[in-house]
Amino acid sequence: MTTQIARLTSRALIRVSGPDAKPFLHNLLTQDVETISEGQLRFGALLSPPGRLLFDLFIFGEADDVLLDVAAERRDALIQRLSMYKLRASVAVEADERPVLVGWNGAVEGFAVDPREPALGGRRYGGEVETNATEDDWQAHRLTVGAPDPTADAPADKTYPIEANFDLLNGIDFQKGCFIGQETTSRMKRRGTIRNRMMPLEFDGPAPAFGAEILNGDLRAGEVLSGRDGVAMALVRVDRLDGELTVDGRAVRVRRPDWLPPIPNGATPSEG
Structure with a gap:
């Protein structure tokens, strides 16, 4: 290659x-x-x-x-x-x-x-x-x-770094001591489970609009972020990924990257 x-x-x-x-x-x-x-x-x-x-x-x-x-x-x-x-x-x-x-x-x-x-x-x-x-x-x-x-x-001041996988992508040093926003970030890590994660979303055709709602049946399962034909990033509820997912009536599927640990019982670890 x-x-x-x-x-x-x-x-x-x-x-x-x-x-x-x-x-x-x-x-x-x-x-x-x-x-x-x-x-x-x-x-x-x-x-x-x-x-x-x-x-x-x-x-x-x-x-x-x-x-x-x-x-x-x-x-x-x-x-x-x-x-x-x-x-x-x-x-x-x-x-x-x-x-x-x-x-x-x-x-x-x-x-x-x-x-x-x-x-x-x-x-x-x-x-x-x-x-x-x-x-x-x-x-x-x-x-x-x-x-x-x-x-x-992640629009500025709207997303927590762990939701954007900073803990799994070597973006946070939890051993270094104080930094701005450390208290909230460390508390999320100590809890051990994260409700929302950014993960790739696959589909046929053009990307849905930014912010389009992902549904699991009638339940909100997340929203579409930036993307292109066939794939986009999405912020998803990790406890609502089982089942048929749709966006604007179109079938979509969440793909777990190789570097993301398995998601046990609808939760995802806060560090790899």
Whole structure:
């Protein structure tokens, strides 16, 4: 299978630099930043104080700085929010104009392995790299693997990170100590079962509208999120997946990705 490489114009970079860069981010994000090494890539998020997703991001260690790979449409908003938290910390937060590249279907030299799931390939920031695929190709591959795109699938401050599978995709370090929204996130983990999860939804034909209701008989079983012909991401009730599911009268089926643990008795574990 030919390795594919694409540039993601939907993603953009923020550079956080200065003596306090790592501890500053470490105290805010769901991921351990203090121990990140040069060339290492981690996945995480900035949450609201009540524990809902505000920004999904990748964290990349450089020699002296930390790069944040974020949704391009939300980069300015994240820079503004980080600047608000800065107070007296010795850090600089600024846009970095290097491109975001992804490679999949085989190892690619110079690409850091995607920390969520190896099948997603790797990511690279900057450099002269020839592309042979489009961002649309990448989105199709992402849906095949079954990984949500939190920016597309989870409107800001509406979704809990565990509902978007951050606990199963290495997006939360529960051992690192405090971060914004930790109390709610840790409480959901301790309970051991999650009511809603994002999972791929398969069907024939074009994707239903964003927000379309998924029914199990007369019971609401979830809603459709972003998608394309044949497959979409959906937020589903894990206790209502048995039986015939429909959207707008059309038969649909939920597919459990390989990386998602089995769902026992209508519940799903909060970590793999």
